[in-house]
Amino acid sequence: MLKLQPVKSVENISKEVFIKKYKNTNKPLVITQLTKDWPARKKWDIDYITKVAGENIVPLYDSKPSTDTKHQHAPATHMPLKSYINLLQKGEKDLRMFFYNILAEAPQLTKDFNYPDLGLKLFKKLPVLFLGGKNARVQMHFDIDMADILLCHFGGEKRIMLFPPEQTKHIYRVPFSFSSLNTINYENPDYDTYPALKNLEGRIAELNHGDVIYIPSGYWHYIMYDDISFSMALRAFPRKPKTVIKLLHNLLVVRTIDGFMRKVIGQSWNERNEKRTITNTHKHLNIK
Numbered sequence: 001m002l003k004l005q006p007v008k009s010v011e012n013i014s015k016e017v018f019i020k021k022y023k024n025t026n027k028p029l030v031i032t033q034l035t036k037d038w039p040a041r042k043k044w045d046i047d048y049i050t051k052v053a054g055e056n057i058v059p060l061y062d063s064k065p066s067t068d069t070k071h072q073h074a075p076a077t078h079m080p081l082k083s084y085i086n087l088l089q090k091g092e093k094d095l096r097m098f099f100y101n102i103l104a105e106a107p108q109l110t111k112d113f114n115y116p117d118l119g120l121k122l123f124k125k126l127p128v129l130f131l132g133g134k135n136a137r138v139q140m141h142f143d144i145d146m147a148d149i150l151l152c153h154f155g156g157e158k159r160i161m162l163f164p165p166e167q168t169k170h171i172y173r174v175p176f177s178f179s180s181l182n183t184i185n186y187e188n189p190d191y192d193t194y195p196a197l198k199n200l201e202g203r204i205a206e207l208n209h210g211d212v213i214y215i216p217s218g219y220w221h222y223i224m225y226d227d228i229s230f231s232m233a234l235r236a237f238p239r240k241p242k243t244v245i246k247l248l249h250n251l252l253v254v255r256t257i258d259g260f261m262r263k264v265i266g267q268s269w270n271e272r273n274e275k276r277t278i279t280n281t282h283k284h285l286n287i288k
């Protein structure tokens with residue numbers, strides 16, 4: 001098992017304490033009662049979402065690595081939300097709804113929550129939903145936009161592993177991507193093949209209906225759905241110059257080079273990056 005400590009959990013927190021102890025120090029936190037007065041806490045479940053947005057055609061993503069010239073974040077398929085939920089209820093676990101903008105696509109839902117004042121400058125145009133089935137997994141990644149995130153969870157349980165940016169050297173980041181090697185099983189790591197994982201240290205949280213987790217900018221996260229459930233992410237874009245530069249670098253340099261090389265050389269670009277992941281990670285590593 002990986003070295004994982006629980007994420008600290010509180011019922012509520014003042015803005016001042018949140019800024020001092022969590023935002024300024026980049027530490028994750030679960031807040032269980034932040035959504036206490038939101039209508040969403042009473043209303044939001046799978047049936048309600050189906051009632052409100054069931055007819056919407058939604059893009060769905062699978063966990064297969066892109067092995068050709070296609071963009072690595074292209075949707076696998078599209079279908080009405082109600083058909084997708086039907087599939088989940090029959091046991092589908094690979095297809096996930098990802099970064100679905102509810103302000104644009106299901107604006108009725110925006111009446112059911114508010115933007116908490118914790119000292120994060122939350123961007124009100126981008127409340128996005130993530131939905132997955134029982135046993136779905138979200139590959140280890142960090143968010144390209146380097147946002148601070150409040151992930152507000154509804155429905156059943158899910159668990160999330162979190163690793164600060166300083167742990168990147170142990171995580172097998174694939175060059176020109178924002179994810180790690182998708183052959184790694186973080187729940188049952190193969191230390192013979194991936195010895196750097198022995199040095200990896202992170203945190204784990206269990207999220208239940210109504211819980212909110214603060215994911216600081218640049219944190220790696222891996223998500224395990226234990227039930228059909230969904231989360232809404234509220235995000236605050238970076239303001240510190242160093243982090244803004246990282247965001248621009250991710251968007252304009254890393255993503256552009258990757259997109260270009262995939263188009264031009266396709267699968268051999270992917271293979272080259274997978275090999276480099278191992279050599280880069282093992283090169284400087286002092287395995288304990």
Ligand SMILES: O=C(O)CCC(=O)C(=O)O
Pocket residue numbers: 130131132138143149151221223231233
């Ligand atoms: O909860 C999920 O399914 C994914 C959330 C996520 O990866 C994110 O907010 O970046």
